[in-house]
Amino acid sequence: MYSHERRWLRRLAILNDYVRIPYANGSSYASQFLYREMTARGVDVTVVGPDDPNAKPSELPPQHIALPSIPLRNQPGFYLAMPSRASLESLKEASFDMMLVQSPSGLLYAGSFLRQQHGIPLVCVNTVHMPSVYNVVLPDALNHVGPVNRLFEDRLIPMVESQSTEVYNTGDALVCLSPGLKQYWRDRGVEVPIHVIPRAIEKRIFDQTGQADPFALEAAPGARLVVVCRHAREKEVDRVIRIFANYVYPKVAGATLTLVGDGSEHEDLKELAKELGIDHRTYFVGEQGLQKMPAWYRHADLFVYASLSETYGQVVSEALWCGLPVVAMDDGMGVAGQVTDGEDGFLVNPRAADADEQFGHYAELLLTKQALRRQMSDSAVQNAKDRSDPDACVQRYLEVFEIAKDHAKRHPGGSAIRAYGSLARWTGLHATVGAMGLMRKPVELNRNQAATGNWTLAAAS
Secondary structure, rough: OOOOOOOOOOEEEEEEEOOOOOOOOOOOHHHHHHHHHHHOOOOOEEEEOOOOOOOOOHOOOEEEEEEEEEEOOOOOEEEEEEEOOOHHHHHHHHHOOEEEEEEOHHHHHHHHHHHHHOOOOOOOOOOOOHHHHHHOOOOHHHHHHHHHHHHHHHHHHHHHHHHHHHHHOOOOOOEEOOOOHHHHHHOOOOOOOOEEEEOOOOHHHHHHOOOOOOOOOOOOOOOOEEOOOOOOOHHHHHHHHHHHHHHHHOOOOOOEEEOOOOOOHHHHHHHHHOOOOOOHHHHEEEEHHHHHHHHHHOOOEEEEOOOOOOOOHHHHHHHHHHHEEEEEEEEOOOOOOOOOOOOEEEEEEEOOOOOHHHHHHHHHHHOOHHHHHHHHHHHHHHHHHHHHHHHHHHHHHHHHHHHHHEEEHHHOOHHHHHHHHHHHHHHHHHHHHOOOOOOHOOOOOOOOOOOOOOOOOOOOO
16 A cells, blocks of 8 residues: 555546557556556556557456547557547546646647646656657658658647647646656746656566577577667667668677567568668567567667667666666667666767767677676666666655645646637647548558557466
């Protein structure tokens, strides 16, 4: 049970973009973790999110409110929540003591509405790097068109950031996952208290040892690079493949690159490996079940990551927790907040003229210097446990909820006009995003039908 002084926290709402999680998603896994941990501490937790017509009862949280939804056509399995009179009444009748919004979508406006209309304290979690968002919906034909990119970068993204700032300021606290993002949002005008809470690691999964080696027989131990992520533009997996082809494969005997994940760029990445002549040393294993992931980390030799779009980068945390050193691009955000340069891995300035060569050099160094790799592995475990301890994470959230409750008392604010303005923005945003989803053909995700875990872990084995 949680401590006596927090017995006011009886009913917690977690607003999340997935009530059923169809494919690997760090933000939703974080919601699952908090659902389990808060429930174990005696809090009555309800997940609020879009209705998923394909969800089976076993895939849903025991307690949830499903809002009316429309599909995002280019992302099968993703639905956009929409307001309705009945759903808003259900949210009101739930009499929540606190709301935690783990979403960058219109669900932020749902939280804002309830905060302004009914005074429910609101804590938002920044889960998306805004400048990377538009990559998801732009079709290939427009992705490299200069005027289109400038329109998004110079006009639309600043507008979305401004609107997000406005929503955050109607709440009572903002949680960021790294110090860099705390400053990012402070610079954009967020005035409510901002707290940095790294995501926790689920020990019941990632403390597993002794699992069988999952790598291809041809991928000999000692020179295994692995990258785990969605195969999407913003993850820059193509950059990792080119670095491997140009700076690692020619220099390290037996070096292999294994890519765990799936997504819209999956087939293009396989074709790129073939074009570069490394397809015989590059393994595409698709998405893997969450319970299987410790084996991929513990039997690899080095984790490599080039994404510059991470608010956190849960896979980096998982790799470090399992003792896997990391070579990554210094994003100034989530990844940089986890990798201690020169201690448990190396960070490379992505804007340096020789960034790719540096990246390859560090990968070569760690693959060929076994003693250094062991030293960094030990540091990775210790640093990850210091940063990602689950009990510490939950305690920090409980502290933030206390601060948010006090903030809500001191800033009752809100008005019916502003509250219903939030509903209008919520509806308009999701209608627009849904229409933009028609611009790009649907992608195939989780072709392996990998188990993503569930809200209770009961069926996650």
